[in-house]
Amino acid sequence: MKLSITFDRLRQEEKWLVLEAKKLGCTTELVDVKNLFFDVTGKKPKNGFGDIVLQRCISYYRSLFLTRILENFGVRVINTSKVSEVCGNKLITSMMLAKAGILTPKTYVSLSSESVTEAAEALGYPVVMKPFVGSWGRMISLAKDPQTLGTIVELKESLANPIEHMYYLQEFVERPPRDIRAIVVGGEIVASVYRNAGGDEWRTNVARGATTSAFKPDKELTEIVLKAAELVGGGILGVDAMESKEGYMIHEVNNTVEFKGAQAASKDKIAKKIVEYVIRSAKQ
Amino acid sequence: MTITAKCEECGADIAIPDDAIVGEIVQCKECSSEFEVSSIAKGKVELKPAEVAEEDWGE
Known part of the structure; x- marks a missing residue:
């Protein structure tokens, strides 16, 4: 089995993914998509991609366009372009969550x-x-x-x-100075962390200085996280939740989840779980 | 032996990690400029300026 991991900015996560894939006996290639061009009206390139592609581009539009192109050539991509479209646009995510009865701001x-x-x-x-x-x-x-x-x-x-x-x-949702990031892989929560806002910052993004601490999700959180993940189309996702007075509230679902912080906090083998899921998906 | 490359911006030596691969981002400790490893061959590393973060970057 050959796995292609597409990227435009190589991070620690992609290196971990390659390492785990090799350990699992999977032929793996890292593809820098900045070097690629396609005849989108033609046939699939002969030196194309592996049995499955794991999409890891950091640029949303680049990722979406590439996934669309590959899917058009019949290449299987995780996550799919449909998932990418829903998660990449907050308007669509909010509408879908609300319509499905999932508590959202x-x-x-x-x-x-x-x-x-x-x-x-x-x-x-x-x-x-x-x-x-x-x-x-x-x-x-x-x-x-x-x-x-x-x-x-x-x-x-x-x-x-x-x-x-x-x-x-x-x-503005009243909540403790933290939110929750649950990493979902193939319908299973593989890691969950609190993201604690740093210093005077009210935003809880790791990129804004938030620190992470692992915890075990309760039944209510597990249910709502998995429901949100399934709703957007499943795959490999980062579901963000807040502890509101009304209960757990989902405010975002991320399509190209970064897991460096979660992995450090939880010691869970997130990269391994991701690769195992991708291999499973390729065989289906 | 540690491989180094010259920073295009300030001329300082940038230490390249032993396990670096093509595509990886390295940063100059002197001026904070970011570069992408464009090739590694025979102990020689070529760098190119890394892309600057766009509004659509993220998760």
Whole structure:
């Protein structure tokens, strides 16, 4: 069996994945996708990919486009482009979670700066503004009043990308200064950690200085995490939850999960579980 | 013997880890510039500037 791991920025995680794949007797290649081009109207390239591709690109659009191209050539990719589309866009994720009855923060979307103030008033301050596409807590802002909101909107309006001129607003959920990251692989939680906000930071992303500590999820959390993972299409996912007053609340599902922090905290063999799942999937 | 490469920005020596592979990111300790290992052959390492983080980078 041959496994191709596609990347555009090689991290510790990809090196661990290669190591585990080799230990499991799997022929593995690392493919730097920045070197590739495709005739997308033609046939599958002869020197194409292995039996299955594990998509690990750090760029969302690059990852999505490549997955689409490979799937069009009949190559099996984990995660699928459908999963990538749902998880990569917070608007789609929020709508799906709510529709499935999974507790998720109340979310308003405003289609221009003309309606964003009214949307925030309707939602109630403080409001959390997030980019539709993005990660690591980047550009996530907390507006405690209309003045702060106005400043954020003014800044976003000055950006060139039209997606910045639409607004995704969420209620600020009262919670302990931490959230939960559960790594789900093939319908099983393989690691779960608290992400404890660092210093004065309110965001709980590891990229923003949060520290991780492992814990064992209870039945309620396990159920909601697995339900969310299945809802978005399954595969290898990072499901983020908050401990709200109403119970566990899912606020995000990540498609290309980073697990360096979780692995250090939990000592779980996350890379091994991922590779085992990919090998299992290739044989199905 | 530790392999080193020159930082394109500030000229400092960048120590390349023994287990480095093509595609890996290394950082100059002097100026913090990031580089990607573009080739490793016969104890010689070539670097190229690493991509700068885009808005769509992440998980």
